[in-house]
Amino acid sequence: MRETNSKLLQFTIVFLVASALVYLIEYFIPSGKGGSLLFNLLFWVSIVEGAIAVVAAAEVTNGKWIAPYRRDLLGVYPLLLLITFLFVAFIPRIEYYPWVHEPGIWLNKNLFIIRCILFLLAAFYSAHLFARETLRGGPKKRFYAVIYLFVYVISQTSVAFDWVMSLNYPWYSTLFGGYFFIEAFYTGLALGGILTYVYYQRYQQIEGFPKAQMDMATLLFAFSVFWGSQFYTQYLVIWYGNLPEEVSLIVHRISHSPTREFSYLIIVLLFVVPFLTLISRKLKANPRFLLFISLVVWLGIAIERLVLIGPVLTVHPIPLIIEFVLVGGLFLWVFRQRDQFLVTAEA
Numbered sequence: 420m421r422e423t424n425s426k427l428l429q430f431t432i433v434f435l436v437a438s439a440l441v442y443l444i445e446y447f448i449p450s451g452k453g454g455s456l457l458f459n460l461l462f463w464v465s466i467v468e469g470a471i472a473v474v475a476a477a478e479v480t481n482g483k484w485i486a487p488y489r490r491d492l493l494g495v496y497p498l499l500l501l502i503t504f505l506f507v508a509f510i511p512r513i514e515y516y517p518w519v520h521e522p523g524i525w526l527n528k529n530l531f532i533i534r535c536i537l538f539l540l541a542a543f544y545s546a547h548l549f550a551r552e553t554l555r556g557g558p559k560k561r562f563y564a565v566i567y568l569f570v571y572v573i574s575q576t577s578v579a580f581d582w583v584m585s586l587n588y589p590w591y592s593t594l595f596g597g598y599f600f601i602e603a604f605y606t607g608l609a610l611g612g613i614l615t616y617v618y619y620q621r622y623q624q625i626e627g628f629p630k631a632q633m634d635m636a637t638l639l640f641a642f643s644v645f646w647g648s649q650f651y652t653q654y655l656v657i658w659y660g661n662l663p664e665e666v667s668l669i670v671h672r673i674s675h676s677p678t679r680e681f682s683y684l685i686i687v688l689l690f691v692v693p694f695l696t697l698i699s700r701k702l703k704a705n706p707r708f709l710l711f712i713s714l715v716v717w718l719g720i721a722i723e724r725l726v727l728i729g730p731v732l733t734v735h736p737i738p739l740i741i742e743f744v745l746v747g748g749l750f751l752w753v754f755r756q757r758d759q760f761l762v763t764a765e766a
Contacts, residue, residue, distance in 0.1 A: 430497045430753065437749055438504035444738050445508065453512030454732030455739040457582065459746050460505055461724045464539075464578060465599070466717075466750075467498045469607030471546045472571045475564040476604070478553060484634035487622045488611050493550040494757025495610075499543035501749060506535060515732060518588045526585055535581055542567075542574040575600035586731050590668045594656060598649050605642045605689075606720055611635050612713030616706040629704070636703035639712065643693035650686065672726055681726045688719030 445456050470492045477485035485492075510532055513519060518526040549563040576596030584595050615622065615632055622628045657669055672678040693712055702708045725734060 426756075427497065427500075430756075431500060433749070433752075434501040434504050437501065437745060438508050440745065441505060441742055442508040444741055446511070448738050448741075453509060453515065454728050454734035455742055456505065456509050456512065457728055457732060458721075458724050458734055458739060459742045460502060460509060461578065461582065461728070462721055462743075463498065463746055463750070464502050465575075465603040465720060466606045466610060467495050467502065468542055468546075468571055468574060469603035469605065470495050470610045471549070471607070472568060472600075472604050473607040473611065474553070475549060475567045475571070478561055478564040479568065482634070483627065484631040487625045487628050487631050488614060488635065489553065491614050491618065491754075491757065492607070492611065493546075493553065494754055495750065496543070496546040496550055497753050498750060499539060499546060501746070503536060503539040503543065505746070506539060512732075516586055516588070518585060526588070531581060531585075535577060538570075538574045538577045541570045545570045571603075572596075572600050575603050583727050586728060587668055592653065592656065594649070594653050598653055601642070601645060601649050602720060602723075605639075605646055605716060608635065608639045608642055609713035609716040612639055612709040612716075616710035619706045632706075632709075633700075633703055636697060636709055639709075639716075640693060640697035640703070643690055643697065643716075647686075647690040647694065650690070671730055675730075678726050678730060681722050685719050685723045685726065688715050688722065 445453060474485055474489055474492050513528055519528060545567040549567040552563045553560045579595045579599035584591060657666060673682055692715055696702055
């Protein structure tokens, strides 16, 4: 326990330094209204929370296929603490949200900040408890899995409603929260596809891995269909309602270039390509192809985030790239530290 706390303290110090660097990048390099930082928050929080949710869902349903992937997917959870610090760096940019100057009971700056930080910290702590109990093989691992999934749904719903939907105020959609936590799960499965390629030789030594790989690839296929149904349902409600506050979001994005072309590309990347290719059992068994499809899914999510925030908050390429490389580098660093960290968590 002492070694685990020491490692978490090390992560915390590194994350604080990184967040300070991001703050300097955001506020000393001309970067518009903070779209670059919000993009990175939206992209990485979906991958990290989604990866842990994949393990939690497998534990709850007694999914044996998760065995080769469990430790590696759980190893990213300390990054939820980094995302919390990055959100703190984003706080001055909240001034650009359209509701700030006419706050209400729910949409007011102080409550917005408090609930977002609390939800992120709750996701981090519940993930910590779940990872520790699961790796120990403790009797309460399913209990903590359910707790994490509950917090995960709330956290991703907050990301959808507070970070994105309120950015387009007064546009609203009750489906938006579900759309986001399904997408996060999709990106978590895509991380599993990437791990299949990176650690293919090691995973092959685990009994039952070929079937586990097929199950994971089949879930990736299933969630491409699920995402397609969610996207269609979201669009259908907006189209059927035909109300200005519901139609405005779509019209604003498909009426102008390049968001119009990006919108069509998102459908191709997140539904058409995975659906048409992962039907093949042979391709599911190919680790190189799973890497390709997983990167396609991540690219689709990244473009979608740009389409959602780009028309409202300016996304400048220079701070976007610097921040993305910095956070991505920390993602890899934490991932490389996972074995040492998770071993102490098991003790």
